[in-house]
Amino acid sequence: MKWFNTFLFVIFCTALFAQADAERLLGVWEPSNGKARVKIEKVGSKFYGKIVWLREPNDPQTGQPKVDKNNPDQALRTTPLKGFRMLKDFVYSGKNEWTEGTIYDPENGSTYSCVIKMKDDNTLDIRGYIGVKTLGRTDEWKRLQMTGK
Amino acid sequence: MKKTLYFQVQFGLFFALLFIFGGCVGETEVMKMTLKGVTLEAEGPLFSGSNTAQGIATPDLEGWLQSKNKTVQGVMDARLVSAVIYAQDSSSIQAISSMAMSFASDMLEMQSVGVLNPVPEGVSSVVVSVADKQKNTLAFLKQPVFTVLLDCDMPEDAEDNLLLSADLEFEITLKQ
Numbered sequence: 001m002k003w004f005n006t007f008l009f010v011i012f013c014t015a016l017f018a019q020a021d022a023e024r025l026l027g028v029w030e031p032s033n034g035k036a037r038v039k040i041e042k043v044g045s046k047f048y049g050k051i052v053w054l055r056e057p058n059d060p061q062t063g064q065p066k067v068d069k070n071n072p073d074q075a076l077r078t079t080p081l082k083g084f085r086m087l088k089d090f091v092y093s094g095k096n097e098w099t100e101g102t103i104y105d106p107e108n109g110s111t112y113s114c115v116i117k118m119k120d121d122n123t124l125d126i127r128g129y130i131g132v133k134t135l136g137r138t139d140e141w142k143r144l145q146m147t148g149k
Numbered sequence: 150m151k152k153t154l155y156f157q158v159q160f161g162l163f164f165a166l167l168f169i170f171g172g173c174v175g176e177t178e179v180m181k182m183t184l185k186g187v188t189l190e191a192e193g194p195l196f197s198g199s200n201t202a203q204g205i206a207t208p209d210l211e212g213w214l215q216s217k218n219k220t221v222q223g224v225m226d227a228r229l230v231s232a233v234i235y236a237q238d239s240s241s242i243q244a245i246s247s248m249a250m251s252f253a254s255d256m257l258e259m260q261s262v263g264v265l266n267p268v269p270e271g272v273s274s275v276v277v278s279v280a281d282k283q284k285n286t287l288a289f290l291k292q293p294v295f296t297v298l299l300d301c302d303m304p305e306d307a308e309d310n311l312l313l314s315a316d317l318e319f320e321i322t323l324k325q
Contacts, residue, residue, distance in 0.1 A: 043203070043296060044255045050300065052199055067266065075281045078266040079249050083199030083300045088259045102258075 022092035025116065028052060028144040029124060037144055038086065047098055049087030057082060070109030081106055090116060103128045112136070176325040177225060182213055182290075184317040189234075189299050191311040202299045202311050206252075210290045210321075223323045227287040228279075229262050231318040234299065235274035241311055242273060245301040250277055250315075252285075254295040260285045290319065 025047055028039045037053035059066045066081040090101035096118040103114040103126065112128035119125055122143040129136025189202040211221050232250055236242050247266035253259045263277035289295045297315060 041201075043253050043298065046253070046255060046259075048253075048259065050199060073261075073280050073282045075278055076249075076261055076264050078278075079261070079264045080247050080266055080302055083247075083249065083302050085251065085259065085261075085300070 021094075022047075022098075024118065024121065025090075025092070025098055025124075029141040030144055031126075032140050032142075038141075040087065045091070047087070047090040047092070047101070048085050050083055050085045051081055052083070054082055068106055068109075070106060072109050087114070087116075090114075178323045178325045180217065180219075180321045180323065181230075182208075182210070182227075182319045182321050184208060184315075184319075187297055187315040187317060189297060189313045189315055191301070193308055193310045195303060195307045195311060197303055197306050200301050200303055200311065202301055202313055204297050204315070205294050206297050206317065207294050208290045208292070214321075219323055221291065224287060224321055225324055226322040227290050227319050228283045229286055229317060230279060230320045231316075232263050232277040232279060233274055233316040234265075234277060234313055235316075236313050238312075241313060242268065242275060243270065244303055244305070244307055244311070246304050247302045248275075248277065249300045251298045251300070252289045252295050253298055254289060254292050256292060257285055257288050257295075259298075260289065262286070286319065290321075 023042065025040050026042065028037050029049070030037050035055050036051050038049040039052045040047055040049040042048075054066060057065055059069075067077060068079040068081055068084055069077050071077045071079065084104075084106065086104045086106065088102050088104075090098040093099045098116040101114050101116070102111050104111045105128075112130055114129070115127045115133065117125040117127070119140075122145070124141040124143075125138050126141055127133065127136050127138040184206050187204050187206045189204040191200045191202040210224070214221055214224070234242070234248065245268050247268060248264070249261065249266075250263040251259050251261050260283065261280055262283060263279045265275055265277045268275055297317070299313065299315070301311065303311075
């Protein structure tokens with residue numbers, strides 16, 4: 001019986017460790033162009049990222065807050081870009097990688113397959129691609145550091 | 150004579166195709182299913198900007214169909230046709246400047262289903278404009294549970310929880 005309790009304890013600790021490992025992705029991140037900041041959060045067991053800050057929050061043509069005007073679904077083109085979920089459905093697959101997700105580019109309304117690789121605790125490689133991973137583009141995102149108290 | 154035969158063959162082919170495709174498509178029936186009072190909550194304190202109120206929907210599509218003497222195998226399509234958001238306290242709605250609704254599940258890709266921008270002033274309930282493209286709505290309804298997310302843009306900080314309810318109406322298309 002004792003060995004069974006030990007076995008259960010080991011399983012529990014492993015699951016807890018795996019969850020903590022996956023959740024290192026949570027936080028606010030900035031793409032290399034510095035145009036936006038994206039907050040990654042967890043819903044259920046998957047990870048999603050939404051835009052929480054824009055360097056230029058207003059559309060220069062209208063003077064109004066930017067909306068997702070390139071959305072392929074016309075009914076959703078009034079969705080504000082601030083708060084928009086551009087990273088969707090990422091699952092932690094181990095070895096510092098989150099896969100099975102998509103990234104949306106609001107500048108052209110396209111959605112790409114995407115893999116996130118954590119290079120270190122404060123740096124992500126975000127690779128968007130169509131079809132095969134080799135045909136894609138990688139961008140480096142930096143974790144937004146909280147300053148002061 | 151040759152011309153008449155040509156037209157006869159054309160007519161024959163036309164009716165044969167009509168019969169074949171007519172048999173495949175069959176007649177359909179559209180029914181409305183409503184998930185009433187789905188509670189959506191965001192825990193306070195909330196900071197200005199985007200905050201997510203979320204809740205769990207339990208559609209029980211199979212049970213609902215059984216009560217109508219239908220089976221889930223007969224369902225061809227489903228789409229969200231109306232989403233009404235309301236709060237006990239109308240100030241909760243007034244604290245939001247825009248909202249975007251999505252469905253999420255561990256088993257399915259997240260689907261954006263509606264948006265309201267801006268939220269009108271002085272109302273206690275609002276109707277979200279629903280998406281035209283809804284490729285996974287039926288798959289969500291077939292789940293025992295799925296998460297409803299409401300991303301709310303709030304112009305000001307709020308101390309309290311944001312507590313809202315949603316009435317979601319779906320159109321279910323069935324083979325007759």
